[in-house]
Amino acid sequence: MLPRRIRSRNGNRRSVPRLALRPLVAGALVFLATACSDHDRLDRPGLGPVTDGVNIASIVVHGTVRVPGSLAPASGGLVRTLVSRGTCEGGVVKRGPEAITDAAGEYRLEVVLDSPPFEGCVWLEVDFNLDTILPDTTVYVPGVKFGSGLPPRESIRIDVTLAAP
Numbered sequence: 001m002l003p004r005r006i007r008s009r010n011g012n013r014r015s016v017p018r019l020a021l022r023p024l025v026a027g028a029l030v031f032l033a034t035a036c037s038d039h040d041r042l043d044r045p046g047l048g049p050v051t052d053g054v055n056i057a058s059i060v061v062h063g064t065v066r067v068p069g070s071l072a073p074a075s076g077g078l079v080r081t082l083v084s085r086g087t088c089e090g091g092v093v094k095r096g097p098e099a100i101t102d103a104a105g106e107y108r109l110e111v112v113l114d115s116p117p118f119e120g121c122v123w124l125e126v127d128f129n130l131d132t133i134l135p136d137t138t139v140y141v142p143g144v145k146f147g148s149g150l151p152p153r154e155s156i157r158i159d160v161t162l163a164a165p
Helices: 015-036
Strands: 057-066 078-085 092-100 106-113 118-127 137-148 155-157
Touching: 057 118, 078 106, 092 106
Parallel strands: 057 155
Antiparallel strands: 057 106, 057 137, 078 092, 078 118, 118 137
């Protein structure tokens, strides 16, 4: 009988690993093609909703928060959005996202509603003293058009000067 190392060798030894890799490579390519496809993908942060835009209304709210009596930026404050349909006297439809102002006092929020596009009111609450129940400053803007959720999105700039303490 031949020694084991001679017995286990055959001429097609190199083709066996190549044959085993083919299904793995094919599976990886199918996985990548599916992951990169736009069909039926979920919403991803930063990319916004992926729909036909009929049942999604959105708006980007951005601006700067300043210290009272000066042009100095107010950094580190909590900014919240509230949305209502029609006039500002109507009830709140949705409490939107929150953000913290950066070193330049700037903020940027995207409000997305499960609704057809409409015209409404945006409230902006700015709070630096989180120990109190009420926000430090509240600003509202009527007549804001919430467009379709697809880019390009509607946007509104709301610059806020904090109320004097």
